[in-house]
Amino acid sequence: MTRRNPLREIGYHVTASTISLLWLLPIILVVVTAFRSFDDVARNGVGSLPRSFTFDGFAQAWTDGGAARALVNSMLVTVPTVVITLALASVSAFALSRYDIPFRRTVLLLMLAGNLLPPQILLVPVAKLSEVLGLYDSLVALVVVQVGFGLGFYTFVLHGFMRAIPAEIQQAAVIDGAGAGQLFLRIILPLTRPALAALSALAFTWVFNDLLWAITVLRSEDRMPVTPALLGLQGQFVSMWNVIAAGSVIAAIPTVAVFLRFQKHFVAGLALGAVK
Known part of the structure; x- marks a missing residue:
């Protein structure tokens, strides 16, 4: 059996995790924004940490949208x-x-x-x-x-x-x-x-x-x-x-x-x- 290189294995996992995070980041941002209130997004910005949790966006998109x-x-x-x-x-x-x-x-x-x-x-x-x-x-x-x-x-x-x-x-x-x-x-x-x-x-x-x-x-x-x-x-x-x-x-x-x-x-x- 070949001996594993610990540095190579660590580098592989770090690289794969970074790529996965970059791929998932827009999806996470969209999902988090969907559960925020309009006042929270308007006051703090889209990229800020959420300070509210509501389903109003879904209700408005479902009916009015x-x-x-x-x-x-x-x-x-x-x-x-x-x-x-x-x-x-x-x-x-x-x-x-x-x-x-x-x-x-x-x-x-x-x-x-x-x-x-x-x-x-x-x-x-x-x-x-x-x-x-x-x-x-x-x-x-x-x-x-x-x-x-x-x-x-x-x-x-x-x-x-x-x-x-x-x-x-x-x-x-x-x-x-x-x-x-x-x-x-x-x-x-x-x-x-x-x-x-x-x-x-x-x-x-x-x-x-x-x-x-x-x-x-x-x-x-x-x-x-x-x-x-x-x-x-x-x-x-x-x-x-x-x-x-x-x-x-x-x-x-x-x-x-x-x-x-x-x-x-x-x-x-x-x-x-x-x-x-």
């Missing part, structure tokens, strides 16, 4: 987007990975190439297309856009997982009389559960926190998801940092809850992908 309505809008967009996108991606990945489809590699590369385009150059075409289709300024338009731009990446990831499943499993199921639907639902899909869980957590976070496409296809304030609503909150309560911080904390709760719920599967999916 429209955080409740924004959270509902975000969930109405995020949940259908994640379900529809992963359902379509799993079907397309199954077909591209388990069957000899002509030009399947070209199709996969084209789907992936769509995600390499800078979204800024597509803002005007997407907005015009949503107007032509009569979907502009509706949550349906935002769901369609999110599904369209996420489908290629999720298909590419699931394709890698499904392609690594041994062909003998599929052959045994076919010999037993399983059709394509049974093979997909009962064999392939359960084996890709870690990948689906990992992608669900990532997709939920990406869609829930999206700002660009929301302000592109939406105009009415009562239809805005939580991230654009935070911009409006900063304009409405420009000097009330406790309300803005409380709105940020409220907006972060769903994504944190989803990640904690799928943490086990998320780590398993990443580890499985690393082994492959």
